[in-house]
Amino acid sequence: MLPWLLAWSSLILWPGCVSPVALHRAVLAYDEQVARVTREQLLLNIVRASDSHPIHFTSVPSVAATFLFQASAGITPPEGDARGLVAPLINATVAENPTITIVPIEGEEFTQRLLTPIEESRLLSLVSVGTDFNMLLRLTAASLRLFEAGEDRRISNDPSRPIGYQEFRRLVAHLAALHQEQHLHIQRVMAQPVWEGLVRGPLEPHDILQAIEKTYQWQSLPQSGAYQLTRSRLLVSNYPAGAVDLAQLTQLGKRAKEWPPNEILVDIRPGFPGGESPIQGTIQLRSFDSILRFLGVEMINNDGNVRRGHELSTNPARLLTIEKVDTRSHATVAVQYQGQLYAVSANTWDLEVFRLLYQLFQMTVKPIQAPVPGITIAK
Template sequence: MLKRQVIGYDEVISEIEQDLLLLNIARSARGEPVHFTATSSIAATFDWTTTLDATGRLEDSSGTDFFNLNLGASASENPTFSLRPITGQDFTKRILVPFTDTAFHVLAYQAGAIDRVMRLMGFGFEFQNPDGSFVRLIENDPARPAEYEEFRRLAVHLRWLLDTRGLFVRSLVFEELMVHEFDAVPRSQDITAGFDKGLKWRQNPDGSYELRRFQSGRIVMTNYDPAALTDQERFELNEKIKRNPSGYVYVHLKPDGPGGEWPVQGAIWLRSMLQMLNFVAAGIGVAPEFDVAPDPRTGGRVAANPSATLKINVTDDAPAGNVAFARAGDRFYSVDDTPWNRAAFATLGDLFQSAVGEVEDVGIPITIAK
């Protein structure tokens, strides 16, 4: 019984999160403000009781024994749900602030299609000069057709490079110099304590010591292996990227590398949770997406490239089959039943989990007890 109930609660929470996503997409499409409520805790008390009674009576006259046997079992559960509306500063941090390049890095591999993640998370692409200065911006917005088409072609180009093992997506790792000349000999306990923190002492030719620390820096997408750069080059590249906000994903395609027929240098601007919901909602009617052919400079066969990043169907009746849907007003909003759209909705759900999955002190919770 316990196994069945725990799985049942998990399914309920999963359905609630899917409904919240679709409901807020519907709200955005209808011009209504979004609202999020997180299930911060679930507590359930299970009571399982069994009884067994056996009584006997011996009848001498008939030589027959009579026995009475009573079996009984009872079970009860008392679940308590704590709900917390996402408001105030927590709403700003979780819903309005763009995602970081780290979130993009994780999903680029787990979601299995970097173009799908880029189309969902990317607000636009900023082309930059070699020194990191601004050149121009293209938005991932069908309301700006020319810019939208270029963004889509770039997303497909990067997907093709990744599929053909020509794209590296990783964080920059380098040694950072913390102390250049230290005259005294480091103590053994300092050396030992530094191991766990990535610190490393090294003796210079003049007998002094320097202290270095391994650092994991910003995320890059390149058509060359960042590990092939010198440590100083990786450090300088990271310093240049650090001038951009954490919601930028740096992209550099050199002319002499794979896919270099289309040299690119710049950064993907990442969206916030609210911007992603608004983008999907706009695709329902205000600014629908459309087909975009791959760029001629993208060689070889490309993967699936549907017109919509995440297609939401709006119907008068509940959809048939096992698809996620929510009711808003008198209409039903459901995920289009294709592998691409199911995967895109799952990616949106992963981002929703990372944004509102852990809720701490954000006001007084609403507690529901059964």
């Protein structure tokens, strides 16, 4: 009788013991595979861009799995000389039925995520969590637009144009060194008017909060009784707020009043740390598509290293090294393309650059209207 009791008790408790273990393993396994798909798609599209092929992404917005745990028991009749003894039969199965939603990134989502320039708030978020400033600008900046003698001069971050690329690297290294020495200030200043008019009734609290969340603010104009909606912009400077006369900032703001929303104002002026090499202009941020194409161009164009007087700890000539390899065994990220295996270099700098690229891609994610089935666990 005791063996029967033990058998039945095991049968009853088995699903409850196994289901958490199965769920734990399934969640971690799905998480790793989705992350791996994203990593390999990033690398694949860099290689595609180096070959002048169009890029394409497919996202996995949801993974739902149904787990079915079944158990059954029975007995077998005695046979031969069993003397009337019966043998228990216990059968248990685990079935997993995953439902994976796969959505190609195309249409409006493709435009918003891949073709729209990165917002300045994204860059500020990455700087605030300690991202290497030199690495960040080399990856996200398309060019520097300098205000010189009443004219604008554009310096491209393009390895295929060596002269301009060298100058861009020198200027970015200068800014990064100031940031490393804690002499660079990144602050919101110089509000730009974007709308002005009459509003029916007083402003509601949610209107004010929504404006603040999007770096806008409302201002009342007592003379006309109207309201003005203004937007603050980022300023990268070598002086803290209040150290420069407001009239000078106002004049600079008038000069750059029409600069696009993907440009960040830079004002490195004499009289403050780093002022021996003044810079006045804007940093133009590029789209994610442009970032991938930049890395693709860099695969086939490489120039010498560029460093400033105060050398940075790391500043390799090539921002991200992608190698042709024979096996995946020692590669953190590798992908097959047209019969050749490509991998991200195992150097710490290259892995950090690729991690930053992954973060930027995740920051472009928009809500996807796709049918997502519920997750159920049946016993």
